[in-house]
Amino acid sequence: MRLISYLKGYVSLIVEGKSIERFINMAVSRGIRFWDVKHLGRDRILLRVRLGAVGALRHIARRTGSRFSVRQKVGLPFLVWRARRRKALYGGALFFLAAVYLFFSFIWVVEVSGTKKTEPAAILRTAAEYGLKPGAPRWRVNKKEIEQRLLENFPTIAWVGVEIKGSRASVTVAEKKMPGEPPGGPAHIVARKAGLVKELLVLEGQPVVKEGDTVLPGQLLISGEIVPGAEGEAGVVPGLPRYTRAKGFVRARVWYEGYGEAPLTVKGERPGRTVRARLLKVGRREFTIHGPKRPPFPRCKVRVAVKRPLSWRNFGAPVEFINKEYVELVRFEINRTRSEARRIAEKEARRALASGLPEQYRLLREKVEEVRTARPENIVRVRLKAEVLEDIGVIREFKP
Amino acid sequence: MRWRELREQVKRKAAAALELPGEIALDLPKIIITGNVQVLIENHRGIVAYSPDLVRILTQAGEVAVSGGNLVLRSIVQDEIIIEGDIHGVAFV
Numbered sequence: 001m002r003l004i005s006y007l008k009g010y011v012s013l014i015v016e017g018k019s020i021e022r023f024i025n026m027a028v029s030r031g032i033r034f035w036d037v038k039h040l041g042r043d044r045i046l047l048r049v050r051l052g053a054v055g056a057l058r059h060i061a062r063r064t065g066s067r068f069s070v071r072q073k074v075g076l077p078f079l080v081w082r083a084r085r086r087k088a089l090y091g092g093a094l095f096f097l098a099a100v101y102l103f104f105s106f107i108w109v110v111e112v113s114g115t116k117k118t119e120p121a122a123i124l125r126t127a128a129e130y131g132l133k134p135g136a137p138r139w140r141v142n143k144k145e146i147e148q149r150l151l152e153n154f155p156t157i158a159w160v161g162v163e164i165k166g167s168r169a170s171v172t173v174a175e176k177k178m179p180g181e182p183p184g185g186p187a188h189i190v191a192r193k194a195g196l197v198k199e200l201l202v203l204e205g206q207p208v209v210k211e212g213d214t215v216l217p218g219q220l221l222i223s224g225e226i227v228p229g230a231e232g233e234a235g236v237v238p239g240l241p242r243y244t245r246a247k248g249f250v251r252a253r254v255w256y257e258g259y260g261e262a263p264l265t266v267k268g269e270r271p272g273r274t275v276r277a278r279l280l281k282v283g284r285r286e287f288t289i290h291g292p293k294r295p296p297f298p299r300c301k302v303r304v305a306v307k308r309p310l311s312w313r314n315f316g317a318p319v320e321f322i323n324k325e326y327v328e329l330v331r332f333e334i335n336r337t338r339s340e341a342r343r344i345a346e347k348e349a350r351r352a353l354a355s356g357l358p359e360q361y362r363l364l365r366e367k368v369e370e371v372r373t374a375r376p377e378n379i380v381r382v383r384l385k386a387e388v389l390e391d392i393g394v395i396r397e398f399k400p
Numbered sequence: 401m402r403w404r405e406l407r408e409q410v411k412r413k414a415a416a417a418l419e420l421p422g423e424i425a426l427d428l429p430k431i432i433i434t435g436n437v438q439v440l441i442e443n444h445r446g447i448v449a450y451s452p453d454l455v456r457i458l459t460q461a462g463e464v465a466v467s468g469g470n471l472v473l474r475s476i477v478q479d480e481i482i483i484e485g486d487i488h489g490v491a492f493v
Contacts, residue, residue: 021446024447024476029446034476035474036474045450
C-alpha cells in the first residue's frame with residue numbers, strides 16, 4: 001500500500017480555514033482519500049493526499065473558503081521530475097561515461113614479445129607506420145593488415161600475431177630459425193692448443209701443416225690465403241693470392257695432466273651427542289631452568305639462541321630466555337691402506353684433469369703414476385696423464 | 401492488515417445479511433474499537449468537528465463523539481473513517 005502510494009506520488013498539504021471539516025467532507029464525498037490527518041493548531045491541519053487529487057482540492061478549497069499549501073512532495077513522479085530539471089548533472093554523468101569509453105578505445109601501450117634477434121624497436125616503428133601506435137584509435141587498427149605488413153618487412157619473422165586487449169596492444173613474434181652463422185670474410189684456422197697433428201681434413205683453404213707436425217697454440221693450420229702455384233700446382237703461374245674462409249678439421253693428439261693426493265691418516269673432529277639447556281637471564285644473573293649448568297663434554301661446541309619477550313624497539317623488560325645447545329666434538333682418526341689412499345688420490349687427479357678437457361674428445365691413452373719421493377711420506381700422490389685426440393682448429397678472421 | 405480486516409468485514413456482513421441485516425438494512429454505523437488505540441467507523445455521513453482531543457462524526461444514528469488525546473485521522477474515505485490515538489471514550493450524542 002505504501003509502496004503503491006510512493007510510486008504514484010503523494011503530497012503533504014497544510015490546510016487552513018474556518019471550516020476545515022466541510023473541506024474534508026466535500027473532498028471525501030467526491031471520492032478523495034485522505035490519510036494521516038493531523039491537527040496542527042487552530043484551524044490548521046496536515047493531511048496527505050494522492051498527487052492526482054490536488055487539482056480537485058483547489059476547487060473545493062475555493063468553495064469552502066480554506067487555503068492549502070504543499071508542504072512535502074513524496075514519491076517517484078517528483079524524483080523523475082527533478083531529474084528532468086537537473087539535465088546538466090545527468091548530462092555530465094553521461095559525458096563522463098562516454099569519456100571513459102573513449103579513453104579505453106584508444107591504444108596506449110604497444111608491446112612486442114618473442115623477439116630474439118630482431119630489434120623490438122624496429123618492429124614498433126614498422127607497426128606505427130601502418131597505424132598501430134600509442135594514441136591510435138582501436139577501430140582504425142587493422143590487425144590482419146599489420147600482421148601482413150610486418151611479415152613482409154621482416155623476412156626473419158615466421159609468424160606474427162597482433163592482439164588488442166583494452167588499451168594495450170601486444171605484438172607476438174615468432175622468428176625463423178636461421179641456418180647457422182652466415183659465412184663471413186676470409187679466415188684462417190689456427191691451433192687452439194699445443195699438440196701433435198694426427199688427422200688433417202681440408203675443405204677450404206690451403207693446409208700449412210701436415211700430419212705428424214707438432215704445433216703450438218696460435219699456430220696457423222689451414223690458411224685462408226691461397227697462393228696459386230705455391231705448392232707446385234701444374235700449369236698455374238704463381239700470381240695474385242685468393243682469399244677464402246678456411247674450413248676443415250685438424251685433429252691432434254693433446255696431452256693433459258692431473259694431480260691428486262690423499263693422506264694415509266686423516267685426523268679431525270666430528271659432532272657427536274647433543275645436550276640442550278634452557279636458561280633464564282634476569283638482568284645480569286642467569287638461572288638454569290633445565291639442563292646442565294656447565295658444558296657436559298670435555299670438548300664441545302655451543303650454539304646459543306636468545307629470545308627477548310616483552311621487547312619493543314630498544315625498550316623492554318631485561319628478561320631473556322636463552323637456549324643453549326652443547327654439541328659434543330668427537331675426535332676421529334681414519335687410517336687408510338696405501339691402495340685405498342691411492343684410489344682416492346686417483347679420483348682427485350681425474351677430477352682435476354677433467355676440468356681442462358674439451359667438450360668432444362677421444363681418449364687415446366691414459367697413464368696413472370704414483371709420485372715417489374726420496375723418503376717415505378704419509379701421503380699418496382698420484383699423477384694422471386691422458387692422451388686425447390681432439391679438434392684443435394679455431395677460426396680466426398683476417399683482413400687481406 | 402487491511403486485507404484481513406476487509407475479509408472479516410465481508411464475512412461479518414454476509415453473516416449479518418443471512419440472519420439480521422443490521423447496519424445494512426437500517427443504514428446504521430458500524431464502529432469497531434481496537435483496544436484503546438483505534439476506532440473504525442463505517443457508514444458515516446461526514447465529520448462535524450476535528451481536534452486532537454475530540455472528533456465528532458455524523459451518522460444515521462446521530463453524532464458519534466470520539467474523545468481522547470493526540471487523535472489522528474489515519475484514513476478518511478467515503479464510508480469509513482479510522483481514528484487513532486489514545487482513545488478515552490466513544491459516545492452517541
